[in-house]
Amino acid sequence: MMLLDGAEFSFSPTAIDPSGARHGLLQTPHGTIATPAFLFCGTRGAIKGLTAEQVRQCGTQVILANTYHLSLQPGAETVAQLGGLHRMMDWSGPMLTDSGGFQIFSLGHGGVAREIKGCRGRPTARTLIKITEDGAWFRSYRGGGIHLLSPESSIQIQRLLGADLVLPLDECTPFHADRTYTADATRRSHRWELRSLEEFRRSTGKQAIYGIVQGGIYEDLRRESCAFVGEHAFFGQAIGGSLGGNREQMREIVAMVCGQKHPTKPTHLLGIGGLGDIMHGIGCGVDTFDCVHPTRLARHGGAIVPPSLSDGTGHWNLKNARFAKDPNPIDASCPCHACRTASRGYIHHLFRAGETLGGQLLAIHNITFINRFFAAAREAILAGRWREFCRINGENI
Amino acid sequence: MMLLDGAEFSFSPTAIDPSGARHGLLQTPHGTIATPAFLFCGTRGAIKGLTAEQVRQCGTQVILANTYHLSLQPGAETVAQLGGLHRMMDWSGPMLTDSGGFQIFSLGHGGVAREIKGCRGRPTARTLIKITEDGAWFRSYRGGGIHLLSPESSIQIQRLLGADLVLPLDECTPFHADRTYTADATRRSHRWELRSLEEFRRSTGKQAIYGIVQGGIYEDLRRESCAFVGEHAFFGQAIGGSLGGNREQMREIVAMVCGQKHPTKPTHLLGIGGLGDIMHGIGCGVDTFDCVHPTRLARHGGAIVPPSLSDGTGHWNLKNARFAKDPNPIDASCPCHACRTASRGYIHHLFRAGETLGGQLLAIHNITFINRFFAAAREAILAGRWREFCRINGENI
Numbered sequence: 001m002m003l004l005d006g007a008e009f010s011f012s013p014t015a016i017d018p019s020g021a022r023h024g025l026l027q028t029p030h031g032t033i034a035t036p037a038f039l040f041c042g043t044r045g046a047i048k049g050l051t052a053e054q055v056r057q058c059g060t061q062v063i064l065a066n067t068y069h070l071s072l073q074p075g076a077e078t079v080a081q082l083g084g085l086h087r088m089m090d091w092s093g094p095m096l097t098d099s100g101g102f103q104i105f106s107l108g109h110g111g112v113a114r115e116i117k118g119c120r121g122r123p124t125a126r127t128l129i130k131i132t133e134d135g136a137w138f139r140s141y142r143g144g145g146i147h148l149l150s151p152e153s154s155i156q157i158q159r160l161l162g163a164d165l166v167l168p169l170d171e172c173t174p175f176h177a178d179r180t181y182t183a184d185a186t187r188r189s190h191r192w193e194l195r196s197l198e199e200f201r202r203s204t205g206k207q208a209i210y211g212i213v214q215g216g217i218y219e220d221l222r223r224e225s226c227a228f229v230g231e232h233a234f235f236g237q238a239i240g241g242s243l244g245g246n247r248e249q250m251r252e253i254v255a256m257v258c259g260q261k262h263p264t265k266p267t268h269l270l271g272i273g274g275l276g277d278i279m280h281g282i283g284c285g286v287d288t289f290d291c292v293h294p295t296r297l298a299r300h301g302g303a304i305v306p307p308s309l310s311d312g313t314g315h316w317n318l319k320n321a322r323f324a325k326d327p328n329p330i331d332a333s334c335p336c337h338a339c340r341t342a343s344r345g346y347i348h349h350l351f352r353a354g355e356t357l358g359g360q361l362l363a364i365h366n367i368t369f370i371n372r373f374f375a376a377a378r379e380a381i382l383a384g385r386w387r388e389f390c391r392i393n394g395e396n397i
Numbered sequence: 398m399m400l401l402d403g404a405e406f407s408f409s410p411t412a413i414d415p416s417g418a419r420h421g422l423l424q425t426p427h428g429t430i431a432t433p434a435f436l437f438c439g440t441r442g443a444i445k446g447l448t449a450e451q452v453r454q455c456g457t458q459v460i461l462a463n464t465y466h467l468s469l470q471p472g473a474e475t476v477a478q479l480g481g482l483h484r485m486m487d488w489s490g491p492m493l494t495d496s497g498g499f500q501i502f503s504l505g506h507g508g509v510a511r512e513i514k515g516c517r518g519r520p521t522a523r524t525l526i527k528i529t530e531d532g533a534w535f536r537s538y539r540g541g542g543i544h545l546l547s548p549e550s551s552i553q554i555q556r557l558l559g560a561d562l563v564l565p566l567d568e569c570t571p572f573h574a575d576r577t578y579t580a581d582a583t584r585r586s587h588r589w590e591l592r593s594l595e596e597f598r599r600s601t602g603k604q605a606i607y608g609i610v611q612g613g614i615y616e617d618l619r620r621e622s623c624a625f626v627g628e629h630a631f632f633g634q635a636i637g638g639s640l641g642g643n644r645e646q647m648r649e650i651v652a653m654v655c656g657q658k659h660p661t662k663p664t665h666l667l668g669i670g671g672l673g674d675i676m677h678g679i680g681c682g683v684d685t686f687d688c689v690h691p692t693r694l695a696r697h698g699g700a701i702v703p704p705s706l707s708d709g710t711g712h713w714n715l716k717n718a719r720f721a722k723d724p725n726p727i728d729a730s731c732p733c734h735a736c737r738t739a740s741r742g743y744i745h746h747l748f749r750a751g752e753t754l755g756g757q758l759l760a761i762h763n764i765t766f767i768n769r770f771f772a773a774a775r776e777a778i779l780a781g782r783w784r785e786f787c788r789i790n791g792e793n794i
Binding site for chain 2: 044045046048049050051052053069073074078081082083088089090324325327337341342343345346348349350352353354355356357360361
């Protein structure tokens, strides 16, 4: 039994490539998402620098917003008073919110996001106070007060925000957590996820809830967690937790989890956004992805380009002096507003002059690029040409 | 004789209200401007935070860009290589560039812009080295090199930029300049304007040049300067220089100059953007205005509202806590994208959260407001209801 309010949610993989890549239709009250699909991050209730209309015009199907940031500013009650997230943001399509836990643990452990993705770097300010059976105690970066994010409060907040797809509170363990700690945390996450389901049942709203597969880098824990999410009434399943210390390990873990996941629940891979990793994930049967990469890269001058054009990074840095007098668009074959109207030289100038329009034009390009990439991936799966698609895009599977 | 390349420029006041307010059509190679009209500032080659398409969708007829900033970054030759300002910015409508002198004198005198408008404030960094008969010697804020902006080089730069309407180099005297200095500067400006005309004649391009009326606060000098601009082959006339130490004096000087200006040349009032001052200027026979006010105000959280709604400032500060939970649009009767899609509470949140989208939405609203205000002014003039229009908008003339 799927736990649904109003039965306006469904998911049906309609085409499965022999490799495991699949195309499906994920129905929500705000429209149907053709999968595989990418969710763009509207962290604080805005896709940075773009109106929702511009995001739509880039071919975007679905976006996400972050419960942690929104619950501190403007607050979930205020979002509800402003008509809920969809109305507040003028986004009429499908939307997902996370539980808020990831930011608390990420800030708390000093950059778990980087660790999960196997990156190193300077730790950020710690805001996590402690983890108890109740939930996560943290210090707000606005005002400094101490708050508890519990499974119940996360669901209550997400009910007020009103996104179509919601996530239960889980503990995001850092890479350096050992097996004993990871096993404890995974089982605590399961108890939290059950409490989230209970709270979800007690409340109402046209929403569907995903379960989150934890277990870190440990195969038996991942198997246990897949079984847990598969057997309970979660509409979908998200792959969370530590994915290892480097890209190879991340891919191994994604493949291993996908081999044990529920076969028909829609599957979301949290926080992965490189094209190669996306192709690998799709090949494993992942349906949806999210990452700040396309929009963050844009703010720093990066234009995503086809693998054949880039030097391995997957993008051009338009702040580079070699683009200063270049009258060509980023990609003459790209139909996005930036490529139809702006030269590389103009975008270079906008960054040099400190004009935010440069980052906005690049965000339009990058979002359009990713949406077209996913559209082409869906077409390839439907046509039984998935392996060829990966090869053309520099990914040998 | 008008000095025109290709005779694609014309101006005909088609309706004159008994008060002196007039409606006209200013024809350029990039389209016809219905006057009175407002020029929005794309200082560094962008209307801050908006695509040219968004600026068009706000009903904008004409924009300006600043020669000083563009000649330092990306440089006039680079703009020409990128297809000229129109193509570089994706702006297909009429455009004006200034001579570049205003910024040099403004930075040089430590804020002449504020002084011209009768404001006080902390002086900014001085970059003007000296003024000679040749032109203005200044230190670049990029790189620190010493440059000469001469009447000839200003025209050469503006030829490369390629705007429809260009301005000759003049000296912008600060408010505290005495009569002797102002008389000398005015006559030097006249000599510079004649050299500008000569350089304009020697070069080619589909452009028209305005003369600038100087003379500070001195009636006889203003009369002399009006006669100078009127009798030479300038297509239009701009009112420049010091407009006194306060709003009353500014209005007196504008009225005085307008009483002596050439009767049929299009008349531009430089840098004035308050609604009351605009109505006063239109009543004196001014055809076009420019000011950073609508877009700068937007970046700081200000939404322009009808005089009847504001507390005398002409705008609301949406960063104010009273808007935090307000689900209404800025103005339900405004057709702009911001008022159709965003609540006051959402815009408040965007500013609190540090999202630039808040400023962009306000820029869309403010530009639309000003364009609608000017459209209504033109309609009122055509209908012989100009005085009534001013009364409704809180301006008794």
